[in-house]
Amino acid sequence: MFPSFQRFPAENRSVGSGWGVRRTCGKGESQCHVHVFVEPSWPAELGVFPDDNVADSLAHITGVSISRTAGGEGQSVSVRGLGPEYTLSTFNGRILATDGAGRDFAYDVLPSDVISGADVIKGAEAANTEGAIGGLVNLRSASPFDQRGQHGIVRVEGDRNQMSELDGYKFSGVYSNTFADDTFGVMLGLVYQERDARTDIAGNDGGWTRNADPTDESWLWGNAWGGSIDPNNNGVLDPEEYGLIGPGQFRVGSILEEKKRTAYTAKFEWRPTDNFRLVVDGLSTKLDSPQVGYQQSFYPLYAPGRWSNIQITDGIVTSFDMDNTDPEMRLNPELLNQTEYRVVETELYGVNAEWNVSDTLTLNADLYRSTSSRHSGGQDSYVVLRMNQPNVAHIELNGSYVPSVTVDFDDGRDLATGLANGEFSDGDFNTHYFSLAGDNIDDEITGAAFNGRWEADMGWLANVQFGVNYTDRKKSRDLINNALTGGADYYSGNYAINVGDLGGGVISNSFTLPNFMSEVSGNFPRSFLAFDIATYQAALAAYDGTPRPGGGTYNYADAAPVWNPLQSYRVTEETWAG
Template sequence: MTKIKKTKQIPKLSYLSMLVMFNLGAAASVSAEDTISRDNEENVERITVTGIRGSLVRAMDLKKSSDGVVDGISAEDIGKFPDQNVAESLQRISGVAIDRESGEGQLVSVRGLGPEFNAVQVNGRTMATISGGRAFSFDTLASELINGAEVHKTQTGKLQEGSIGATINITTHRPLTVGDFKAVSSAKSTYDELSGNYSPSFSGLVSNIFDDGKFGVLASFAYSDRDSRSENGQTAGYITRDLSLDDGTTYSDVYMPRNYDQIVQTENRERTSGSLVLQYAPSEELVFTADALYSQYDVSYRQDILAHWFDNANIVDATLDENNTVVKLDSARNSATDYLNRLSERPTTTKALAFNMDWQLSDNLTLVADASYSEAESLNGGRTTDTVAGFVNAYSFDNSTGSSLPSLTFAEDLNPAVVGSNWASQFGDDIEDEILELKLDAEWLVDRGALAKVNTGVFYSDRTLATTYYNTNWRVSVLHGGYPEGVDLPDELFTVFDADGFLSGAGGGSANQWLKFDSYEFMDFLLTDAAINGLDDPAAARETIAKYDGFTAHAEPDAYKVSEEVAAAYVDFTFSGDLGDMPWQVVTGLRYVETTTRSKGAQTELLNLVDVNNTGDYQAVESDDYRPVSVKNTYDHLLPSINANIEPIEDVILRFAYSESITRPTLTEMSPSTSYGGGKLDSLNASGGNPRLKPYESENIDLSAEWYFDEASYLSLAYFTKDVDNFIDDGVSHEVVTLEGTSYNYTVSRPMNLNSTDIDGYELAFQHTLSYLPAPFDGLGLMANMTFVESESSADEVDNPLPLPGLGDSQNLVLFYEKGDIQFRVAYNNREEFMQRTTNWAGGAPIYVEDYAQVDVSGSYDINENFTVFFEGINVTNEITRKRGLYENHVLAIVETGPRWSLGVRAAF
């Protein structure tokens, strides 16, 4: 709600120092409050505008006053952010789209470029992430700790390189900005409609200043414990196969679904976050700031799965469509109904420490030094299970009717006595990410002719990403497998699972009941004498189990880590003046950056190729031990930029920007290991990572016209184009390997800099408050934006051009009402179909996410000056996520997460 608050102004000494820190430092860019001083005395009153309109005014002022093309969001008040996390709010900005996991925003794409192409910072610092790459997982940060966020769509010399999409800077609260004592807290309960569970969350923030405003302390805390459920009808992809049916009919190169599974996932996400900020301003020229941030985010889930795996050798009848796709099939020979249980735990921790000094050496010169360290750790290694039991069965699959879901009919048998064992394993990745950053920035106010100021500085970072994969040895995993030869299992291991209207929001699944069991109880039984004695060779089985410590997940010896050192220096020149009555500004800059990467790993050494049976098939002879391998790579770039704007008419701003930018390769693509295989001498193949990858390089042009026609109201139109080189894709190289004096030609598959891509698009944004309407309609307002983006790649095939991953149009509309003690908001977000990945693991075809539109609502009522009750509704229309392959009927996933409703209370003192 919009409110005018009168509070004591902090002393002038601290406030001036704070302005220096926010306007010139690297630590923060957006003030949490809109402050108007009434006079120049030390103890005066200030006016702070809060609520929806206040947040819109601050975001609009940021956009209007920025050197380049920048959009932002702002908290409505301290501790009050409009969505469950920052990603959910960022999607309201033109050009921004999000990927969701379990119904919660997690990754952000900007202007059609996926999460790996966008840099995310917190208070101007890069945060370590548990994504395993460069993409930042927004669900690790609680929204209650956040003050605002900026999306920088154009580049300057000062802005840290590493993004050809956008740089997103999240800001947190500062005690010297908050001022006198402030305490806020909130508590809410969330009802997950699909699971039927209630989940609690609460947060609090306390801030105060001492010693006449020279010292400030702010502490914040947020906790949530969310139980949810999702339902997924999925295939693992469509593969190309030849079919021979019982009637003698044969088909070549048909597209066949690999499987069809019904998956019910119950999940728990427990997040504990906190921050501590200390500020000290010994004089009006000097401010010290120390930050600490901590987030513990534990995700665990259980999947109960009814699965049917399609083996083309067992198919007795099939129907194909005009695309040579199998739309109906009957499988009757040695097929199976599988019951799967997957359990997973992924405890993650993110920590960050930082220190900032903002020193105004003179009226014209300011120096800002910043040091930060962050680390993120995800410990999923060996904490995910994959266990399979089932029985021989026959089934029919039908995807020919055009209905929302395929149908699968089979002989349902819920008798545990018929169920045997198949597969069991534990696996998962441990991921560690560490980042150290050091910055020194200087700003010199020149004011000589057109030259207004000069910004210059240096930057250093050292980042290390380590990934270790854990897995049960496959010899143990398959030890008890095979139907009908699998080990008989105790009936008490199984109970009947009731899916309770599986995928009812999409029309309903094929079955609502199947058997479920617990992975760990299943594996424990397989290690008992009763299970082992049922095998063909119990003695050999015991030897295998002892050798590999049962189902224990072991670290794979080919683990690797990639370290990356970056050194940079920049200079920006700001020119300003008036062309007649038209104010103008030009910021031109240059940034030099040198990057050094070191990829370290281990691999077995290829010793020889031997034709064992004199058949022409050569077997690879490898060393018994893994041996270390390390590769160093260095490259540098000179990155120019220019941002120009002019105000030809009052409140109308025209902008032009040109820049060159880079995005470094994903660290997970830079493994130094290569795996060599055997085979025919004319078709020897190998695969591996590529530690010598070059970064993506982009030339960018932006044009923007913006009209600020009223308070919290504007209309803008932007055009952008990006010419991207060194685009990374899966490629092959021909390499010669010499073994014992003989040279062999290998075709090696690895990521390579292969293609170039052109991206261009338009953004249209409109924001308006209807305060001129008669009461009570004068509380209405709206925000709307649309993004249209296209790409053209050198890799495009004439008859099958592929878009970039993440590229797609989007539309957003937010209607709100705010008057007196009442606030209400309805948000509509639509993301049109986009390609999520270029390949899926089964068939190699791309993965598309179809059009998805979601409606969220929220509202609040002020009981009095201190207490507010509020409600929220997420995905209130129960929209379904659909993924497909090459053709529309290549169903990959149909996911229902259901609506969520929250009711809570907020207190502020």
């Protein structure tokens, strides 16, 4: 593949033939004398931990930090404290196409098994690939000539999360052989992985409600939704109410992910003489990683007449009741289904030739094609169903991560028990927020390079590196959502529909997750209702033609996602470097 001199000069790397701890110490000493800091990682280090993908492997390198997906796997890589958008990722010196809106590469598409090592370049140099402001991460693959002869390895791994009680497994195999008097080599690799993951979440996206404080210049206006919190109901912001804090929106739930990852690698290498080699290689990966999040959301935001029996401790509202009979004033618990459709296909193919013309002159030529595609347009959802039953609710801060919330319905049911026992059905809910979004991204890169190195060995002139690199990159993003047309609110507010009128079958079942929030105290519902987005969409479409409040009839097409030109683009980039 790419020779070390092309983009990573030998004098700027820690080079040695040893492995493991001794090599690690040696490379650290070598790096003290370089002006471009390179942090190599070798198989002895990369293989120590049961890494799921390349990002997890890179996390073992000094100066590298990663961000993780909801399932806990590494995804984005940052170098020297700069964000992933400033990090350029290459594979054997070739730029990897990305499935995101920018240049940053999502490493969870690559199983850790496809690489044999990695270099993290923490500085700039003319010989390196341009565009890496924060750092350059170059992943390296193995060569069949690393171990001559015929070799093969098959590995099967399994894992079980004792808390979520979910399983996963991974199969990987590599075959390598050199033949024809060690002039031809071939290496083939396969990785297949399935893993179920669960991430329990709690949050208060709506934040806290806080009254204005005329004595605090940084908080003169407050953020109370329905007016200042007014425990004595006199309609005046009294001094004892300055800066008073009360609970806002909060939610609790879990994200379930079924991850499937496949990768194929192949390398064919021809070395007819000691001074020439030709390499043809390819990499193809597919990540199929849909996520479904089930959450319960509560909006107890203050409004006059909405709270009663208010208890205050040290300037914080610690408990209150919600017993207003007005449907818009009572607490209406919400079911939230948030899905993320993520299927990414990444490919990289190339040919590389290296010729040692003499003991002092080496030439290298490379041609490659890299592509990535992810078509999620209109398939990511944020859908809310809102309970419609009269109730009395009690909210209380308990010193834990999640407030206690009890909801007693007029018909004798209560929220926590009803969810656990499957006592709620379609008729207990109205349609509410209905957001469909997602983007289609295609990234195509064609690159070519011709480089050389002349060993001058003149004392004052050690060597001369020269070359030219060409990159042609085309990237497109098509955002498809229903926010542009107001479709997300088409079935909410005055236009809400009783879900029971949609024909039934929208809400499928109730379920309880093992050990859900087991370390969190407090009295709040710990069971969920499942509803499928596709079934819900079909039911809404079947409701077409029914009279809609305010005139006209319901028409699902008016709520469906459409192409959003305001956040879509086509970018073409052509660069020459020498």
